[in-house]
Amino acid sequence: xAIAKKALVWGLFAAGxxxxxxxxxxxxxxxxxxxxxxxxxxxxxxxxxxxxxxxLGKLTVFGVLFLSLWHAAHRxxxxxxxxxxxxxxxxxxxxxxxxxxxxxxxxxxLLAIS
Amino acid sequence: xxxxxxxxxxxxTTWYLRNGRFRIYALREVTCLLVGFYSFLSxxxxxxxxxxxxxxxxxxxxxxxTPMVLFHxxxxxxxxxxxxxxxxxxxxxxxxxxxxxxxxxxSTIVLGHYLVWALVSLFLLWFVGVI
Amino acid sequence: xxxxxxxxxxxxYDPEKDEEPYFQNYSVPCQDDWAILDAVxxxxxxxxTTLAYRWSCHMMxxxxxxxxxxxxxxxxxxxxxRDLPDKVRIEPLENFxxxxxxxxVLDDVIEKLHRVKPYIIRKDPAPxxxxxxxxxxxxxxxxxxxxxxxxxxxxxxxxxxxxxPEFIGPAALALAHRYNIDSRDQGKSERLDILADHDGVWDCxxxxxxxxxxxxxxxxxxALQQMxxxxxxxxxxxxxxxxxxDS
Numbered sequence: 001x002a003i004a005k006k007a008l009v010w011g012l013f014a015a016g017x018x019x020x021x022x023x024x025x026x027x028x029x030x031x032x033x034x035x036x037x038x039x040x041x042x043x044x045x046x047x048x049x050x051x052x053x054x055x056l057g058k059l060t061v062f063g064v065l066f067l068s069l070w071h072a073a074h075r076x077x078x079x080x081x082x083x084x085x086x087x088x089x090x091x092x093x094x095x096x097x098x099x100x101x102x103x104x105x106x107x108x109x110l111l112a113i114s
Numbered sequence: 115x116x117x118x119x120x121x122x123x124x125x126x127t128t129w130y131l132r133n134g135r136f137r138i139y140a141l142r143e144v145t146c147l148l149v150g151f152y153s154f155l156s157x158x159x160x161x162x163x164x165x166x167x168x169x170x171x172x173x174x175x176x177x178x179x180t181p182m183v184l185f186h187x188x189x190x191x192x193x194x195x196x197x198x199x200x201x202x203x204x205x206x207x208x209x210x211x212x213x214x215x216x217x218x219x220x221s222t223i224v225l226g227h228y229l230v231w232a233l234v235s236l237f238l239l240w241f242v243g244v245i
Numbered sequence: 246x247x248x249x250x251x252x253x254x255x256x257x258y259d260p261e262k263d264e265e266p267y268f269q270n271y272s273v274p275c276q277d278d279w280a281i282l283d284a285v286x287x288x289x290x291x292x293x294t295t296l297a298y299r300w301s302c303h304m305m306x307x308x309x310x311x312x313x314x315x316x317x318x319x320x321x322x323x324x325x326x327r328d329l330p331d332k333v334r335i336e337p338l339e340n341f342x343x344x345x346x347x348x349x350v351l352d353d354v355i356e357k358l359h360r361v362k363p364y365i366i367r368k369d370p371a372p373x374x375x376x377x378x379x380x381x382x383x384x385x386x387x388x389x390x391x392x393x394x395x396x397x398x399x400x401x402x403x404x405x406x407x408x409x410p411e412f413i414g415p416a417a418l419a420l421a422h423r424y425n426i427d428s429r430d431q432g433k434s435e436r437l438d439i440l441a442d443h444d445g446v447w448d449c450x451x452x453x454x455x456x457x458x459x460x461x462x463x464x465x466x467x468a469l470q471q472m473x474x475x476x477x478x479x480x481x482x483x484x485x486x487x488x489x490x491d492s
Contacts (some may be wrong), residue, residue: 002438005481006447010473012206020149021201026238027152027195030205032186033176033244042242045167052163061160068153075146078450080121081408082143084127098150102157109160118260119342124407133316136404139452170386204451207467208474215382 007075009096016071018071019064049113058110065106145197148189202227248274251284251326253297256336258343267342268334269293275326277331281333282321285347298347306459307395311338311401312347318401324377339401340410354370354397357413361421383428390423390468392461399455399465404447412448413440415455415465421425422468425475433481441476449473 034042042048056065073095080091130140156226162173206220239245251273271286271292282300289296300310303322310321313336314329321335331441341349346440371377399415406412417448422439425433449469 003441003480003483004443005304007441007477012446013167013475017201023197024149024235025151025190026197026235028186030179030242032183034174034180035186036227037178040175040242040244049163058130065153067154068149071334072146072150072153075143079143079146082130082233082450102153105157105194106160109157109164112164119344120266121342122257126408129404129407135454135457200375208470210467210471212382215385
């Protein structure tokens with residue numbers, strides 16, 4: 001009898017859900033504005049590059065993406081279970097691998113921007 | 115002891131279609147696909163940013179199409195209703211606050227969430243120069 | 246007082262005779278102020294004495310009379326015919342094996358109620374020769390979770406329990422939470438070993454149906470989410486080497 005490792009993933013899921021609930025409407029709105037051709041000032045190359053070069057910018061963006069990726073991964077695992085896909089072990093490996101890939105890419109690109 | 119209990123079969127793949135409560139739950143849970151999608155789209159954006167001004171501008175240009183406008187508009191509404199609103203409504207259950215002998219009303223906690231969301235969103239919109 | 250004719254479609258099953266359950270129809274003249282339980286009692290007394298079902302207090306405190314009314318788990322003594330259409334489908338509580346007619350096998354949940362250690366666990370001795378005082382604010386924190394009458398409507402509503410009968414489930418977990426947040430209890434860490442293990446709180450995906458159907462407003466969904474937070478924090482506490490704390 002012990003506390004299952006699911007406790008860790010659930011924590012990330014909960015944090016990611018909170019973060020994405022607050023921030024993703026804004027994020028999606030940004031993409032919508034870009035798609036409409038109304039790209040805001042802050043997304044001009046030099047401005048956003050400046051933001052992403054700062055450590056505050058890197059940490060914030062990484063934090064948001066990291067939590068959101070793991071939130072989506074864990075939730076997708078539950079969704080698959082709910083929709084009848086019972087091979088939970090395999091599903092877990094796939095979704096958490098995707099989240100890991102996303103995390104590593106986000107870290108790599110953010111570190112590389114200067 | 116049970117003599118010959120009968121176990122009623124449940125569909126493992128369509129149970130969520132059975133009533134309104136479950137259908138809303140299913141619609142709520144699939145917002146994870148949107149969270150995943152926009153996370154990876156943001157990562158693509160980061161890649162373009164890293165590669166330089168031309169890549170970045172090309173990425174921005176690639177977003178400018180009618181299907182993308184429609185998709186983002188749909189995603190914004192769907193996400194707001196089924197993730198943000200849903201999450202805020204459930205938040206009081208996970209965070210019981212006591213004021214002396216009384217529980218803080220759930221509606222107060224929900225209102226607090228919307229307030230913070232509005233303030234954060236307004237700040238961010240100002241930060242990127244939309245307002 | 247006028248009567249209204251209700252057409253009841255009741256699921257029957259005789260374990261010694263039937264291969265499968267089947268529906269049987271009864272036409273019942275109902276008074277305005279009747280609960281659906283009164284209609285079922287009418288069937289038993291006047292139309293078909295072979296009908297088997299559980300009921301007792303008829304006042305929403307014993308938890309015996311839970312049944313599916315038109316697909317929703319309800320206490321039949323709390324569901325009034327004036328709120329129901331003319332055709333009512335009555336089935337035994339979902340997600341449980343049927344013993345006979347409207348009686349279900351509840352052994353599984355009884356075992357789970359025991360499993361979660363639903364009693365005050367002390368590490369320090371209780372005060373001797375004096376009352377163990379608990380301020381009212383401490384009581385109000387957990388009072389709602391004491392209101393459970395074990396009617397098991399929440400288990401019927403919970404799709405995760407339906408998909409995985411190993412899941413400890415809403416009522417048992419809410420009961421455990423009642424003790425976890427009782428200021429006199431020091432057993433949270435010990436209980437979390439059971440509650441935050443497999444088949445425990447992590448099987449819950451916060452559908453919330455349990456709280457919606459609970460006739461006593463216990464809100465098991467809230468208890469469960471709070472326990473997930475407790476479980477997550479406890480996991481980190483143990484990883485970082487803090488000994489399991491008490492409540």
